[in-house]
Amino acid sequence: MPTSVAQALFGSETFPRLVTALAAEPDRRFTTGELEARIGASHDSTFRALQRAVVTGLVARERVGRQFVYCIDASSPIFPEIKTLLSKLSGPAEALRRALAGLGPPEVEAAFLFGSAARAQDTLASDLDVFVVGDVSRFALARQLAGAERELGREVNAMAYPRRELIDRLAAGDGFLHEVWGGPKLMLVGREDGLPAAVRVE
Amino acid sequence: MDAEAVDFQRRLAEVARADDSLKQVGARAEVAVQKLQLARRWAHRASTLATIPEFADDPDFAFASMYQAFQDAADAFLCAHGWRPGGDRAHQRTFQLAAAGLHPVDPETATHLHESERTLRQARREIAYDRTGVVSRRDLQDFFALAARVLPALGRRTCDVVEFSPAPADLVDWAIPDLA
Numbered sequence: 001m002p003t004s005v006a007q008a009l010f011g012s013e014t015f016p017r018l019v020t021a022l023a024a025e026p027d028r029r030f031t032t033g034e035l036e037a038r039i040g041a042s043h044d045s046t047f048r049a050l051q052r053a054v055v056t057g058l059v060a061r062e063r064v065g066r067q068f069v070y071c072i073d074a075s076s077p078i079f080p081e082i083k084t085l086l087s088k089l090s091g092p093a094e095a096l097r098r099a100l101a102g103l104g105p106p107e108v109e110a111a112f113l114f115g116s117a118a119r120a121q122d123t124l125a126s127d128l129d130v131f132v133v134g135d136v137s138r139f140a141l142a143r144q145l146a147g148a149e150r151e152l153g154r155e156v157n158a159m160a161y162p163r164r165e166l167i168d169r170l171a172a173g174d175g176f177l178h179e180v181w182g183g184p185k186l187m188l189v190g191r192e193d194g195l196p197a198a199v200r201v202e
Numbered sequence: 203m204d205a206e207a208v209d210f211q212r213r214l215a216e217v218a219r220a221d222d223s224l225k226q227v228g229a230r231a232e233v234a235v236q237k238l239q240l241a242r243r244w245a246h247r248a249s250t251l252a253t254i255p256e257f258a259d260d261p262d263f264a265f266a267s268m269y270q271a272f273q274d275a276a277d278a279f280l281c282a283h284g285w286r287p288g289g290d291r292a293h294q295r296t297f298q299l300a301a302a303g304l305h306p307v308d309p310e311t312a313t314h315l316h317e318s319e320r321t322l323r324q325a326r327r328e329i330a331y332d333r334t335g336v337v338s339r340r341d342l343q344d345f346f347a348l349a350a351r352v353l354p355a356l357g358r359r360t361c362d363v364v365e366f367s368p369a370p371a372d373l374v375d376w377a378i379p380d381l382a
Contacts, residue, residue, distance in 0.1 A: 137344035138337070142321045157324055161338050169335060176333045 009085075014041045014049040017093075019058055020086045022072040023079075024094045029062065029069035040186055058082060092117055092128050092152055097188050099148035100132075107136040109163060110190030118184040125154070130188070131180060132160035133195065167196045207283060207363045210303040214285040217299075223289035230284045231364035237278035238360050238373055244271035245353055249379050252342060261342040262329045268349055269326040275356040276300035276315075282363040293323055304359060311355040318348055343381040350378040 006016045017039040022030065030038070036046045050070060053059035060073040073079065093113060100111055112118070115129035132141060141158040149156045161169070169177050181198035203211070218224040227233050248268035251257045257264065276296045280286050283303065287295040297319035305312035322345070328336045337345075353376045361369035 135340060137340045138321050138325065139318055139341070139344040139348065143317060146317070155320075159336075160340070162340070165338060174335055176335070 012045070012049060014039065014045045015052060016086055017041065018046065018049045019053055019072070019082065020094055022053075022059060022070065023074075023083050023086065024097075026072050026074050029064075029071045031067055031069055035070065037191065040192075092148075092154065093186055093188060095148040095151050096128070096130060096145065096156070099145050100189055103134075103136065103144055106134060107140070108132055108134040108160075108189055110134070110194055111188040112185040112192070112195075113188060114180050114183055114185055118186040127155045127157050128152070130156055130158040131185075132158060133163055133166060133190075134160055135162045136160045163196060170196060170198050203363055203365075206306045210306070211283045211285075213302075214280070214283055214299070218285060223287055223292070223295070224285055225288050227281045227284055227286055230281055231366065234278045234282035234360050234364050235366055237274050237281055238357055241271045241274035241278060241353065242357070242372055242376065244268070244274060245349065245376050245378060248349075249346075249377065252346065252381060253379055260334075261337045261339055262334060265337045265342055265345060266326060266329050268345060269322060271349065271353060272297070272322065275353050275360075278360045279303060279356045279363075282360045294319070297322070300356065304355060307359060308355050311351055314348060315352050339381075346378055346381050350376070350380070353378065 007013050010016050018035060018041075021035060021038045032043070032046060032050065035050070036043055039046065041049070050059065050061075054061050054070075056078070057076045058073060058079060059070050061068050061070055063069075076082075096111075096113070100108055110133040112131055113128060114131055116126050117128050130141070130145070138159055141160055142156075145156045145158055166177065170181065178198055181195075185192055214224065218226070244267055248264045248271060251267055252261070252264035273293060273296065276299075277286055279300045280296060280303070287299065297315065301312045301316035301319065304315065325337055325341065354374060357373045357376065358369065361367070361373060
């Protein structure tokens with residue numbers, strides 16, 4: 001059974017994420033590796049989604065040296081409709097990334113979606129849970145994300161903890177943090193391997 | 203009461219016609235001042251908890267106490283106009299209505315309250331029902347900065363509306379520490 005509207009429509013989570021990521025930066029060409037990191041999918045899954053996207057005409061492929069690069073083909077006759085559909089279905093991550101782009105380190109070192117949206121089990125009415133590693137308050141985050149919240153029509157619950165505090169809490173066995181760290185994450189800022197490690201100190 | 207208070211009172215009565223969870227308060231001046239004194243006491247507790255070393259590793263405690271000060275101060279402000287929300291979502295409605303009522307006399311502070319009320323309620327709900335270690339020191343710092351602005355504004359306006367004059371010094375100056 002599909003676990004989300006996007007998966008039910010497109011047959012996979014990777015395809016809509018891929019097209020959304022490419023459409024967010026229409027002037028940029030991506031390597032497969034860059035796309036894998038951007039959408040948090042495996043090499044095989046990304047490769048299959050790229051092949052399908054090229055067949056639909058939504059994505060153009062070009063050889064540069066020994067590798068292929070990909071970009072959105074905005075001239076595709078179905079591109080405007082697909083983009084609108086994706087902004088409703090797969091838009092949260094991109095909208096949140098744009099909203100967080102105004103805050104760099106030390107306020108925002110890394111950020112990710114967790115909970116139902118990261119598990120791809122969310123509905124269009126689900127809240128979006130955002131976790132930020134950085135020195136910023138949840139009040140400042142709420143202000144920063146207010147525009148994205150309006151755009152998406154969904155409530156965003158954001159929390160932030162400084163890296164040092166996170167390391168201490170993870171080491172002390174904080175149950176909530178270990179649950180978040182052990183679950184799926186959809187990275188919005190930074191990379192998952194850059195997050196503090198979930199090491200318990202007995 | 204001044205024109206703004208009379209107008210807000212009329213708007214609350216209109217809301218109450220469509221929503222029976224908004225209840226009329228009898229002795230509005232007495233109830234409002236008592237609520238305000240209660241809020242002042244919670245703010246003092248929160249300030250003490252936030253600044254003594256024994257509770258330095260538990261910002262949730264000071265946050266929850268300051269939240270109670272917000273709740274009581276907003277409640278006092280609505281009671282001064284003769285109404286108070288009850289039932290489900292009472293906290294949400296108290297904050298939202300207080301922000302709406304404060305707006306004509308102090309738009310900037312009202313906007314701060316309006317923009318922050320959901321964040322406040324979310325954190326307080328997690329603290330009360332879900333887990334420990336909800337808020338960071340940075341959250342507490344920003345919350346106290348908001349409190350230093352919102353609570354005296356609600357206090358002053360509540361005293362004005364019930365014509366409690368001169369307003370006691372401790373309901374005008376809330377002595378909320380700057381945690382930055």
